[in-house]
Amino acid sequence: MTASDRREAKPEAVPVLEVEDLRTVFLTDAGPVRAVDGVSFTVGAGETLGIVGESGSGKSVTALSLMRLLEEPARIVGGRLRFQGRDLLAMRPDELRALRGDRMAMVFQDPMTGLNPVIRILRQLTEPMTGHGRFTPPEARRRAIGLLGRMGITAPERSVSRFPHEFSGGMRQRVMLAMGFANDPALLIADEPTTALDVTIQAQILDLLRQLNAEFGTAIVLISHDLGVIGSVCRRVAVMYAGEVVEEAPTAEVLEDPRHPYAWALVNAVPRIDQPLGADRRLVSIEGAPPDALALPPGCRFAPRCPFKVERCEREHPPLAEVAPGRLARCWVTQAGQVLPKSGGAGFGGARPAPAAAEPLLSVRGLVKHFPLPRESFFAPKRVVHAVNGIDLDLKRGETLGIVGESGCGKSTLARLVTRIHAPTAGSITFDGQEIASASPAAIRPLRRRMQMVFQDPYASLNPRMTIGDTLAEPLVAHGLARRGAEVRERVGELLATVGLNPAWVSRFPHEFSGGQRQRISIARALALQPELVVADEPISALDVNIQAQILNLMLDLQQRMGLTYLFIAHDLAVVRHLCDRVAVLYLGQVMESAPAEALFARPLHPYTAVLISAVPVPGRTRVVLQGEPPSTLVLPTGCPFRTRCPIARPVCETPPPLAEHEAGRWAACHFPGEFGHAGVAA
Amino acid sequence: MSASLALPAPRSRRARLWRRYGLAGIGAGIVLGWVLVAVLAPWLAPYPPDFVDVTNRLQPPSGQHWLGTDALGRDCFSRLLFGARISLLAGISVVALGAAFGTLVGMVAAYARGLADAALMRLTDLVLCFPPIILALAIAAALGIGTTNTIIAMLVVWWPKFARLARALALVQRSQEYVEAAVVLGLKPARILGRHIVPNAIGPLVVLVTLDIGNAIITFAGLSFLGLGVVPPTAEWGAMVAEGRELVEQWWVATFPGLAILTIVLGFNFLGDGVRDWLDPKARSR
Numbered sequence: 001m002t003a004s005d006r007r008e009a010k011p012e013a014v015p016v017l018e019v020e021d022l023r024t025v026f027l028t029d030a031g032p033v034r035a036v037d038g039v040s041f042t043v044g045a046g047e048t049l050g051i052v053g054e055s056g057s058g059k060s061v062t063a064l065s066l067m068r069l070l071e072e073p074a075r076i077v078g079g080r081l082r083f084q085g086r087d088l089l090a091m092r093p094d095e096l097r098a099l100r101g102d103r104m105a106m107v108f109q110d111p112m113t114g115l116n117p118v119i120r121i122l123r124q125l126t127e128p129m130t131g132h133g134r135f136t137p138p139e140a141r142r143r144a145i146g147l148l149g150r151m152g153i154t155a156p157e158r159s160v161s162r163f164p165h166e167f168s169g170g171m172r173q174r175v176m177l178a179m180g181f182a183n184d185p186a187l188l189i190a191d192e193p194t195t196a197l198d199v200t201i202q203a204q205i206l207d208l209l210r211q212l213n214a215e216f217g218t219a220i221v222l223i224s225h226d227l228g229v230i231g232s233v234c235r236r237v238a239v240m241y242a243g244e245v246v247e248e249a250p251t252a253e254v255l256e257d258p259r260h261p262y263a264w265a266l267v268n269a270v271p272r273i274d275q276p277l278g279a280d281r282r283l284v285s286i287e288g289a290p291p292d293a294l295a296l297p298p299g300c301r302f303a304p305r306c307p308f309k310v311e312r313c314e315r316e317h318p319p320l321a322e323v324a325p326g327r328l329a330r331c332w333v334t335q336a337g338q339v340l341p342k343s344g345g346a347g348f349g350g351a352r353p354a355p356a357a358a359e360p361l362l363s364v365r366g367l368v369k370h371f372p373l374p375r376e377s378f379f380a381p382k383r384v385v386h387a388v389n390g391i392d393l394d395l396k397r398g399e400t401l402g403i404v405g406e407s408g409c410g411k412s413t414l415a416r417l418v419t420r421i422h423a424p425t426a427g428s429i430t431f432d433g434q435e436i437a438s439a440s441p442a443a444i445r446p447l448r449r450r451m452q453m454v455f456q457d458p459y460a461s462l463n464p465r466m467t468i469g470d471t472l473a474e475p476l477v478a479h480g481l482a483r484r485g486a487e488v489r490e491r492v493g494e495l496l497a498t499v500g501l502n503p504a505w506v507s508r509f510p511h512e513f514s515g516g517q518r519q520r521i522s523i524a525r526a527l528a529l530q531p532e533l534v535v536a537d538e539p540i541s542a543l544d545v546n547i548q549a550q551i552l553n554l555m556l557d558l559q560q561r562m563g564l565t566y567l568f569i570a571h572d573l574a575v576v577r578h579l580c581d582r583v584a585v586l587y588l589g590q591v592m593e594s595a596p597a598e599a600l601f602a603r604p605l606h607p608y609t610a611v612l613i614s615a616v617p618v619p620g621r622t623r624v625v626l627q628g629e630p631p632s633t634l635v636l637p638t639g640c641p642f643r644t645r646c647p648i649a650r651p652v653c654e655t656p657p658p659l660a661e662h663e664a665g666r667w668a669a670c671h672f673p674g675e676f677g678h679a680g681v682a683a
Numbered sequence: 684m685s686a687s688l689a690l691p692a693p694r695s696r697r698a699r700l701w702r703r704y705g706l707a708g709i710g711a712g713i714v715l716g717w718v719l720v721a722v723l724a725p726w727l728a729p730y731p732p733d734f735v736d737v738t739n740r741l742q743p744p745s746g747q748h749w750l751g752t753d754a755l756g757r758d759c760f761s762r763l764l765f766g767a768r769i770s771l772l773a774g775i776s777v778v779a780l781g782a783a784f785g786t787l788v789g790m791v792a793a794y795a796r797g798l799a800d801a802a803l804m805r806l807t808d809l810v811l812c813f814p815p816i817i818l819a820l821a822i823a824a825a826l827g828i829g830t831t832n833t834i835i836a837m838l839v840v841w842w843p844k845f846a847r848l849a850r851a852l853a854l855v856q857r858s859q860e861y862v863e864a865a866v867v868l869g870l871k872p873a874r875i876l877g878r879h880i881v882p883n884a885i886g887p888l889v890v891l892v893t894l895d896i897g898n899a900i901i902t903f904a905g906l907s908f909l910g911l912g913v914v915p916p917t918a919e920w921g922a923m924v925a926e927g928r929e930l931v932e933q934w935w936v937a938t939f940p941g942l943a944i945l946t947i948v949l950g951f952n953f954l955g956d957g958v959r960d961w962l963d964p965k966a967r968s969r
Contacts, residue, residue, distance in 0.1 A: 029699060416863070419867050441866075445871075453867045455864060457860055460860040461860035461861050462864075463865075463878075463882075465883055466878075474870065475868040525868070
């Protein structure tokens with residue numbers, strides 16, 4: 001039982017935050033956009049509330065409204081906001097300033113821009129403390145150092161005199177949290193505090209939030225698009241859709257048994273790492289897009305996309321009403337007592353065919369890529385980024401190989417080496433028997449047809465000055481696969497239809513599409529040449545969960561229909577487990593472990609794999625939190641690359657362990673495979 | 684509820700267009716006006732620009748001479764109209780040739796990388812490290828007075844900024860994912876450069892070109908003011924200001940060519956800002 005549970009057992013008289021029928025609009029040229037439209041919730045002292053929803057659902061605007069941080073053209077036009085019983089909306093600017101950063105604090109998403117780059121950490125931390133008159137400068141200094149230490153920053157006495165750019169993203173987010181807690185606030189609002197961070201760092205930050213809540217009794221409002229993140233910190237969650245709260249309930253109950261179809265879609269759109277893999281790998285995805293905030297439907301706002309809608313839903317707007325004790329939902333269907341199914345969607349039926357054991361389509365041996373950096377000064381030594389340091393991989397035809405690891409582990413570089421966007425420093429790449437590691441660009445060009453790539457950022461991977469028709473026609477014409485004119489047009493139309501887009505959209509430009517649609521176009525472009533191998537570099541990490549599910553389903557469909565081979569690069573382990581046949585775990589540009597997906601997740605052999613899996617936020621699971629961050633790629637550690645962070649490192653680890661086959665099909669580079677494995681995770 | 688909210692009505696389409704393109708329209712109008720003046724100068728001017736009438740020297744503006752006459756009794760208005768020809772010619776040709784050469788150097792440097800890049804960029808740095816107007820002065824003085832020579836002198840100092848910008852823009856494009864995608868699709872380098880890199884890099888260059896014409900006009904006028912630009916009888920604004928700079932009583936001699944320079948530079952600046960907005964594909968569709 002945590003401290004927050006105890007505190008809720010004897011409720012305090014005045015809640016920390018009461019939000020009643022909050023309405024915030026953006027005044028635009030086209031008319032008022034109702035970003036937050038009648039949101040109500042209460043946060044008691046020491047309570048934790050999560051707000052979840054897709055982009056544009058109004059969750060961040062809600063957070064900014066709570067702090068009264070909105071600027072024109074946004075305006076709060078209705079409702080009541082009470083903080084510790086005081087009316088926030090009636091406060092003068094100076095009263096608000098006195099409150100912000102003192103009794104109520106906020107932590108923003110982007111740790112890279114949240115700190116002032118020209119002010120030392122110490123001053124950024126002590127400024128709110130002395131500014132609000134709570135501490136004298138020497139006290140503030142002591143407290144700042146203490147807080148940084150509490151946030152897990154090593155040697156805080158020395159760190160405080162540094163500048164923000166000397167800190168990594170995770171460290172900066174700790175500094176931001178320390179700033180948030182500087183005056184021991186009654187309420188901390190955290191807007192996607194871990195979205196920009198790696199999964200291991202995310203786990204550290206979430207643990208920290210939980211501990212701070214338990215120790216200081218600070219109420220927390222955590223905003224995230226990830227229900228798993230919210231579940232590991234917050235007892236209650238409010239699910240937002242189109243500016244409204246559509247469900248509010250204890251997080252565990254929402255995850256187990258959502259009572260609003262949108263919450264149901266959110267829960268089922270993400271593969272769960274703690275549940276068995278079914279034969280059906282399709283995820284639940286809802287079609288369509290959130291309603292236009294200028295023309296909201298008269299009935300339930302989710303009705304146009306809802307798979308469970310009844311006739312009443314399109315006519316009448318449902319209220320947020322109790323569907324079970326302590327559970328509110330804005331849905332006619334569940335209010336009438338109907339239960340939403342466990343999971344939905346029609347699948348392939350049956351298990352996926354095992355790939356034929358043949359010669360590998362892609363084979364990588366001893367691949368190395370070093371990037372030289374410019375010298376810091378004329379006499380300084382040369383600096384080299386060791387991005388990839390000897391990778392061996394085999395990818396069979398029809399197989400999906402997942403590559404996972406923290407940022408900086410070399411996974412994106414690997415993708416660009418395999419597709420020969422970069423030339424490797426050393427090693428061999430064999431594609432269907434042909435050596436391509438050192439081939440000239442002209443020699444590779446014919447092979448390009450058979451090997452394509454889907455990129456991470458759907459906003460950067462399409463040429464903004466070309467219509468999507470031209471984008472898709474370009475490879476066809478360049479490789480002489482279709483003659484200009486009718487033939488190309490027909491083929492482009494087919495491609496668009498293949499990825500589920502309207503063929504009539506050929507003359508549109510990329511900026512007219514949403515992120516998910518752009519990623520479909522990107523996939524269509526990769527498919528234009530009918531490749532055998534598709535390298536996908538984090539193709540879903542920039543998308544909302546529902547869109548992620550759509551893209552993953554599309555990739556599964558296409559693999560079935562076209563017999564594609566995927567090299568799938570991701571940092572989301574649950575997704576990799578769900579989609580991939582085999583998984584290779586990278587650390588500092590080397591393979592730590594490679595094994596069939598199910599076996600790897602069930603019983604990791606390498607300690608790094610074990611901690612990586614354990615870092616995935618799953619509510620109600622104790623985690624082994626990996627301390628620290630990956631070492632710099634400028635100077636590699638000697639011996640086993642992981643030994644500087646490894647929980648079971650011993651003197652023998654100073655000799656590098658080879659990547660050896662310990663069980664059939666299971667390779668690991670560790671002197672003690674399986675020793676820190678499942679037992680450590682389950683504990 | 685929402686109906687009762689006192690919200691301002693959405694701005695009309697015309698108001699939005701005005702806000703977005705109003706200044707650009709004014710700029711385009713000014714520039715177009717001066718271009719027309721330059722083309723039609725022989726028909727618009729009441730006197731030949733070099734017609735000397737010493738008996739009528741330093742007359743204030745009147746019905747006969749709208750902008751007065753200068754120290755040699757030449758009609759200032761006619762000279763102003765003919766001056767537009769030289770200014771526009773110098774400004775546009777310096778910027779067009781300078782931008783073409785500079786862009787070529789910059790794009791080649793960015794695409795070739797390595798030794799060629801280093802050599803071209805050091806050359807650029809070499810030119811950039813001199814104050815441009817001083818260097819142009821020195822070159823113009825060495826080449827001798829004359830419009831063509833002054834334009835050549837200005838070209839020498841003009842191209843490096845375009846080379847710098849073009850290289851930076853091309854480098855940014857090189858690392859864009861859609862350029863990587865084009866490489867993976869197996870497109871040839873010329874096509875990647877022509878279809879993916881240049882169209883996306885050209886926007887800021889076009890903006891710089893438009894904004895820079897005004898700059899070039901000022902510099903040319905400045906050189907003329909110092910006595911290097913045009914061979915004396917030729918009507919040129921900078922030279923006209925120079926002729927009038929000591930005539931405090933006869934304010935019209937220097938003032939009107941000065942105003943002409945001001946308006947044409949402002950016109951190109953407004954137009955340049957408008958071009959920048961218009962070239963942004965996101966802003967355009969709104």
